[in-house]
Amino acid sequence: MNENLFASFITPTMMGLPIVMLIIMFPSILFPSPNRLINNRLISLQQWLVQLTSKQMLAIHNYKGQTWALMLMSLILFIGSTNLLGLLPHSFTPTTQLSMNLGMAIPLWAGTVITGFRHKTKASLAHFLPQGTPIPLIPMLVVIETISLFIQPMALAVRLTANITAGHLLMHLIGGATLALTNITVPAALITFIILILLTILEFAVALIQAYVFTLLVSLYLHDNT
């Protein structure tokens, strides 16, 4: 049982070859590219969703920040689709791997910080000290703000990993409990099954919310630095 609980988080292989790259690239083929001026219903719906998200997310940005539009939209679509596909039974979810989430979070965060230091060096350095700080507290606050800056990518990655992993583990556990209780008491199994359905609905929401939160935080870091 213990081994099976974490089996879904092991890097998948097919005939001895790792197929994790194929799994990561798979969501991209689910998004058809618009190839006509007026497209079919699916592509029109996709375009409408992307426009709605991009308008809402890029409203706070100036011209420089809006050059990141493609990056941010790709990010939210990738994480959202990967998380949703991971809810299929027996599938592997790349966003449960901390290595992958760190690989997304660190370059994006570093990009925003380097952009800020390049274009607004004074303001970026001044960010390390909140306005109006009493003089005796200045050194301590500078150290605290530096630490909080470097914690940002770690928090981004760990938040996504922990949320998705925890949800999958819970579903696995409650699913196992439902099966085990079916042979013991059917009413208890029914209650556990209802809990499982509610949890699945929650996980659908969490999959999309976590994608939005990740992208929104990257967008906020960008806004602070542009």
Next chain:
Amino acid sequence: MEGPETDASFHFSGIEKYFNSYTLTGRMNCVLATFRGIALMVLYFKVKYKNTPAMNGTLTDFKLYLICEVPMPGEANANSSCNAQLVR
């Protein structure tokens, strides 16, 4: 909102003109001074403890033998004695 346009509303004199927590320049200078102070402290402790090694000498293997003469129970006027011998 902070920025160069709001910095003009603050009027500092002396050292506070360059080191304060209100204007952009003042905050930047405080941050840089803090980082430089930390770097200096780290360098100071590194250099200080680099010149005082914990132990001087070369590494050599030694064996210490303790040779004792223990008298048998029935012997008269018997004294026990021990000698230490250091062999390289």
